[in-house]
Amino acid sequence: MTPVNGPDARPPVVAIVGCAGAYGRWLTCFLSERMGLQVIGHDPALADSLSPRTLLQRADVVVFSTPIRDTPAIIESFARLADGIEAGQLWLDLTSVKQAPVQSMLGSRAEVAGLHPMAAPPKTVTLKGHTMAVCRARILRWQAWLDALLEELQADCVEIDPQAHDRAMALVQGLVHATHMVQAKVLCVLAADAGGLPGLHGLRTTGHQLDLAVTGRILSGNPAIYTGIQFDNPHMPAVLARLAAAAAELRDAVADGSSDARTAVAERFLQVPAAWFGDSVLAACSHDFERMGYLQADLQDRRFISVYLPQDRPGSLRALLDVFERLGINLASIHSSRTPDGKLHFRIGLDRLPVALESLRAAVEDAGIGLVLDARDGD
Structure with a gap:
């Protein structure tokens, strides 16, 4: 159970308590497929999952991915059951509240860190583009391995x-x-x-x-x-x-309706907060709002084609755009996005269509570079 950084070190066995939950399932795939680790689990929803005692005996790292309200009590029950065999292990939790779970983990003899991925389990393979709060409460020998885990997760980590x-x-x-x-x-x-x-x-x-x-x-x-x-x-x-x-x-000011009430609302709810935010923050927020407005307008455009590029390689997008140029089609917008099942695709707004929509669809797919997921001509 000793994390060693040398090439002959045995990869740690990671146990997930709550492995049937959304994050438990995502983390199981991440650890096993991306990091090549052996992952075991316990969850009351799975009749064939390991017992807590067996899990503790086999694990090097224990991750608690359980409902917020239940997590401290679950951790404390595992600490009582471990009764010392957790010494040398690393215990982590993934809940949205950190003080109570971390305090409960500190009641064990394991090394302890609290993690909070501030997003729902993504449909992508990592947490790239999302924030992860990291609370290192008692980390010694597991420091290098934890750092490697966080780097592999690719989240924007904030130590707190x-x-x-x-x-x-x-x-x-x-x-x-x-x-x-x-x-x-x-x-x-x-x-x-x-x-x-x-x-x-x-x-x-x-x-x-x-x-x-x-x-x-x-x-x-x-x-x-x-x-x-x-x-x-x-x-x-x-x-x-x-x-x-x-x-x-x-509410009371609006019910009052007087000019004094209007002045008070303008000052207390708008002017004072605006001064607290500051000009640079307000300018950035206004720009973000405008960008979201432009994005929404583009996504409301009813003349578009969405193309999935299965071969993610340099030049794929250029090859796709060559099809539009060859057919004389002007683009109104282009955005990369993901389908509900996580496929990265390009949603391309079309200014006009000098050819039939089906001709465009066929040209894209015949080129062998993309799969058309959806296409509409303003209907």
């Missing part, structure tokens, strides 16, 4: 103290989720009188679309994750109290 992490997550996750959960509840009550979601979509703004995308993402996810972030982060009651007080202040 568990308590500071939870305080920040109450704002980064908890506040954002709370406001959109409230929006969802209000929409359920009031949207029907405004034509429902289709009626609102017809009068959409960029802000409405962005908000609805976040709200929809939350509603389509696992409720236990979002309730866990609200209920199990110790900093959330204070954040929600501030949110409720601010909403009540705005």
Whole structure:
């Protein structure tokens, strides 16, 4: 169980507690397929999974990928069961709250680090493009191996103290989720009188679309994750109290309707926060908002073709664009994106079509460089 960096070192056996969950499944594939490690697991949902005792006896690294509310108690039960055999192991957890799980892991004799990948399990092979919070609580001999794991994950890693992490997550996750959960509840009550979601979509703004995308993402996810972030982060009651007080202040001012109330709202809710953000941050945020607006406009374009390039090699995109040039087709936009199952593709907006859409589809596929996933001519 000793991590050795030499070429003759035995690769560690990694055990995942909660291996049947979304992140447990993703991490199993990552560790086994990308890093070539032996992965074992325990999960109450799997009748044939290893028992906790067997898992502890065989593992070098134990990863707890379990529901937030249950994680501290699960860790403590494993520490009691281990009864010293965990000495020399590395224990990690993947929950959205860090202080309680890390504290529970420190009750064992293992080396300890808390991890928080701040994204749902991706459809890609790594966490590239996503952030990972790293709380190194007690790391000695496993330092080099943990560093290698984080490098292989390709996340943007942020080293942080568990308590500071939870305080920040109450704002980064908890506040954002709370406001959109409230929006969802209000929409359920009031949207029907405004034509429902289709009626609102017809009068959409960029802000409405962005908000609805976040709200929809939350509603389509696992409720236990979002309730866990609200209920199990110790900093959330204070954040929600501030949110409720601010909403009540705005409500009362609007109900008052006086010029003084308008002035107060402009100052307290707009001018003071704007000064706190600062000009450079506001300019960057405004630019990001405009870019999202342009992107949404491009993705709403009904004349487009989406092409998957199975051979990801230099020159593939150029070869694809040569087809459009040969047919005299001008491009309105081009964006790389991913399908729901994770395939990278290019969505190409078309300015006009001097040839039939089926001719374009055939030309792309006959060239042998891409597979057309979808194509439309404004219908």
